[in-house]
Amino acid sequence: MSTAALPLTRLSVNQQTVKQLSLPELADGCAKEGITAVGLWRAPVQEYGVERTARLMRDAGLTVTSLCRGGFLTDPDRAARARALDDNRAAIDEAAALGTDTLVLVSGGLPPGSRDLAGARERVAEALAVLGPHAEERGVRLAVEPLHPMFAADRCVVSTLGQALDLAERFPAHQVGVVVDTYHVWWDDQAPAQIARAGRGGRLHAFQLADWITPLPAGVLLGRGQLGDGSVDFRAFRTCVEDAGYDGPVEVEIFNEALWARDGGEVLRETAERFTAYA
Amino acid sequence: MSTAALPLTRLSVNQQTVKQLSLPELADGCAKEGITAVGLWRAPVQEYGVERTARLMRDAGLTVTSLCRGGFLTDPDRAARARALDDNRAAIDEAAALGTDTLVLVSGGLPPGSRDLAGARERVAEALAVLGPHAEERGVRLAVEPLHPMFAADRCVVSTLGQALDLAERFPAHQVGVVVDTYHVWWDDQAPAQIARAGRGGRLHAFQLADWITPLPAGVLLGRGQLGDGSVDFRAFRTCVEDAGYDGPVEVEIFNEALWARDGGEVLRETAERFTAYA
Numbered sequence: 442m443s444t445a446a447l448p449l450t451r452l453s454v455n456q457q458t459v460k461q462l463s464l465p466e467l468a469d470g471c472a473k474e475g476i477t478a479v480g481l482w483r484a485p486v487q488e489y490g491v492e493r494t495a496r497l498m499r500d501a502g503l504t505v506t507s508l509c510r511g512g513f514l515t516d517p518d519r520a521a522r523a524r525a526l527d528d529n530r531a532a533i534d535e536a537a538a539l540g541t542d543t544l545v546l547v548s549g550g551l552p553p554g555s556r557d558l559a560g561a562r563e564r565v566a567e568a569l570a571v572l573g574p575h576a577e578e579r580g581v582r583l584a585v586e587p588l589h590p591m592f593a594a595d596r597c598v599v600s601t602l603g604q605a606l607d608l609a610e611r612f613p614a615h616q617v618g619v620v621v622d623t624y625h626v627w628w629d630d631q632a633p634a635q636i637a638r639a640g641r642g643g644r645l646h647a648f649q650l651a652d653w654i655t656p657l658p659a660g661v662l663l664g665r666g667q668l669g670d671g672s673v674d675f676r677a678f679r680t681c682v683e684d685a686g687y688d689g690p691v692e693v694e695i696f697n698e699a700l701w702a703r704d705g706g707e708v709l710r711e712t713a714e715r716f717t718a719y720a
Numbered sequence: 721m722s723t724a725a726l727p728l729t730r731l732s733v734n735q736q737t738v739k740q741l742s743l744p745e746l747a748d749g750c751a752k753e754g755i756t757a758v759g760l761w762r763a764p765v766q767e768y769g770v771e772r773t774a775r776l777m778r779d780a781g782l783t784v785t786s787l788c789r790g791g792f793l794t795d796p797d798r799a800a801r802a803r804a805l806d807d808n809r810a811a812i813d814e815a816a817a818l819g820t821d822t823l824v825l826v827s828g829g830l831p832p833g834s835r836d837l838a839g840a841r842e843r844v845a846e847a848l849a850v851l852g853p854h855a856e857e858r859g860v861r862l863a864v865e866p867l868h869p870m871f872a873a874d875r876c877v878v879s880t881l882g883q884a885l886d887l888a889e890r891f892p893a894h895q896v897g898v899v900v901d902t903y904h905v906w907w908d909d910q911a912p913a914q915i916a917r918a919g920r921g922g923r924l925h926a927f928q929l930a931d932w933i934t935p936l937p938a939g940v941l942l943g944r945g946q947l948g949d950g951s952v953d954f955r956a957f958r959t960c961v962e963d964a965g966y967d968g969p970v971e972v973e974i975f976n977e978a979l980w981a982r983d984g985g986e987v988l989r990e991t992a993e994r995f996t997a998y999a
Contacts, residue, residue: 556953558907591870593907594951595934600907628837628872628879655874659938672873674835 444676446717447691453478453506454712455649455694456485462705464489468501470709478504480649480692481539483532491538498539505541506690507584507647508532513549514568515561515598522568525549529572537579543647544576545584545620550595561598566608573616584646585609586620589628591661602626602635609644618646621682622694624665627653627673633681640685648682649692650675650720658698665695668715675719691720723955725996726970732757732785733991734928734973735764741984743768747780749988757783759928759971760818762811770817777818785969786822786863786926787815793847794828794840794877801847804828808851816858822926823855824863824899829874840877845887852895863925864888865899868907870940881905881914888923897925900961901973903944906932906952912960919964927961928971929954929999937977944974947994954998970999 454467454476462470464485471479479498486494486508498505511532514525529546536544548565551558569583576583587605588597599605605619619639626632639645652673654666668675679691693712700708733746733755741749743764750758758777765773765787777784790811793804808825815823827844830837848862855862866884867876878884884898898918905911918924931952933945947954958970972991979987 551951556951559909562909589870590868590907591936591940594932601909604909628869630838630841630880630883653873656939657870657936660935661870661940672830672835 447679447720449475449713449717450477451691452476452713452716452720453480453504453690453692454709455480455509455692456482457509458693458695458700458712459705459708460485461701464494464497466705468497468503470706471503472501473706474709474713476709476713477502478506478690480507480509480694481505481541482509483535486535486539491535495539504690505539506692507543507545508536508539508541510545510547510586511572511583512546514546514565515549516552517564526568526571529568530575533572533576533579533581536581542580542582543584544581545586545647547586547588548597548599550593550598558593558598562604562608565599566611569608569612569617573612577613577616582615582646583617584620585617586622587625589625601629602632602639606635606638606642606644610642614643618644620647620649621645621678622649622651623673623675623678624649624651624653627678636681636685640682640687645682645685645687647692648687648689649694651693651695663696663698665697667695667697667700667711668693668719679720691716726958726999728754728992728996729756730970731755731992731995731999732759732783732969732971733988734759734788734971735761736788737972737974737979737991738984738987739764740980743773743776745984747776747782749985750782751780752985753988753992755988755992756781757785757969759786759788759973760784760820761788762814765814765818770814774818783969784818784820785971786824787811787818787820789824789826789865790851790862791825792828793825793844795831796843805847805850808847809854812851812855812858812860815860821859821861822863823860824865824926826865826867827876827878829872829877837872837877841883841887844878845890848887848891848896852891856892856895861894861925862896863899864896865901866904868904880908881911881918885914885917885921885923889921893922897923899926899928900924900957901928901930902952902954902957903928903930903932906957915960915964919961919966924961924964924966926971927966927968928973930972930974942975942977944976946974946976946979946990947972947998958999970995
């Protein structure tokens with residue numbers, strides 16, 4: 442297993458980790474800490490302006506490693522489905538404008554009243570067939586993110602890397618791949634084999650880190666932990682993705698109200714330190 | 721898929737579903753609703769007395785379908801480990817005294833400070849090697865229950881039926897099998913194949929039902945839902961276990977504070993109705 446610390450140049454800080462910072466504050470903070478890359482979210486980018494954000498990032502010398510997120514493609518209603526596809530096309534265009542080649546997709550949960558997980562996953566596949574060519578035209582790869590099984594009903598019917606790859610492999614690898622997020626897959630003894638499968642197929646499009654801490658908060662969405670605070674063996678996962686040929690950005694993405702309540706610059710510094718110690 | 725309702729004689733109500741009821745109240749309530757079987761928990765049984773509980777159940781004509789629960793076998797500390805094994809031997813003896821052949825095992829979480837899921841799972845296997853022969857002597861089968869992956873850190877390092885069977889298959893089937901609990905495995909597209917594998921090996925030792933409802937409460941333990949209130953397709957799971965040769969009790973086990981706040985007899989009636997409608 443590789444034990445040397447990763448250089449800070451491999452770190453990308455996902456904007457949600459320090460969502461208390463405005464985009465200019467994020468750019469300044471990263472410069473101060475020697476952080477060279479960020480993952481962005483659509484809502485704050487739209488609010489600041491897509492082109493304006495792209496310029497801000499370029500001027501600050503920051504690489505945008507991913508845009509979060511498209512997806513929510515499981516609703517069988519025709520009108521809702523058309524709106525979702527339009528919204529995802531817009532997300533692809535925004536990713537291209539920001540200069541990132543990776544749009545993260547969260548599939549969506551079960552439609553209201555439905556108990557048909559397999560059917561919902563099939564609708565995701567149908568949407569990928571429509572969106573893949575549009576993404577290819579824009580030079581963007583769709584990265585299907587399996588979310589932890591505790592989100593299967595209300596957020597993401599794709600729960601494992603195996604399921605995500607079953608979906609992705611129906612399409613060309615330069616159109617559709619997967620995200621490996623330690624928070625979502627750390628418990629899965631099949632994850633190492635699935636990471637190897639993703640690597641062989643050229644579908645390992647993003648690698649994200651967060652730690653698993655307990656007890657989980659109500660609603661469980663904001664339970665992600667700072668690196669080192671929980672149960673995830675990050676070095677083991679890093680070895681897996683490296684063995685699978687991955688040498689791209691390593692993005693830290695934490696949703697945690699305690700981190701959001703602190704000074705954003707201090708959280709950036711801590712994140713860089715934890716990255717060096719644990720990733 | 722089988723669509724006929726199951727007869728009420730297949731229903732077993734797990735004591736935790738109506739934990740507001742004392743054991744005599746549970747026996748009375750079941751008689752009133754035509755419920756013929758129950759799953760019991762060690763703490764209330766010990767409090768009432770093991771032999772006394774066995775007599776109460778016999779006199780009421782109630783079958784005890786399982787005892788919950790042994791397990792918590794992941795601590796590497798020698799003294800803690802010896803205590804855990806002793807406690808599990810006592811649980812096996814209690815199961816035998818209650819006349820049930822099934823002791824449910826919850827493996828235990830990661831030891832404090834550990835990030836070694838594979839090591840923790842290996843310690844569960846070592847404990848099964850010790851406990852299996854003792855269980856066999858008493859005519860009790862150890863039923864390893866995979867818990868939902870959201871419990872992997874703090875409660876159960878065995879998260880899928882596949883993992884549970886990997887453990888169980890190291891031992892004779894009459895010593896070690898698995899529990900299929902819909903709440904824990906409903907999200908898993910591998911569950912049908914693993915249920916078939918359990919059936920082929922004679923290791924499908926218990927079948928439990930609870931629904932998946934959101935949002936999850938803080939700590940997530942008490943988030944289990946009444947049948948029909950959530951996302952689980954019970955008929956699909958019932959078809960799976962029937963196709964795997966299972967014709968044993970179908971146990972409803974719900975931990976839910978809203979159910980506990982209601983009249984226990986009313987919850988028993990509702991549970992029987994929901995069982996007929998959904999199971």
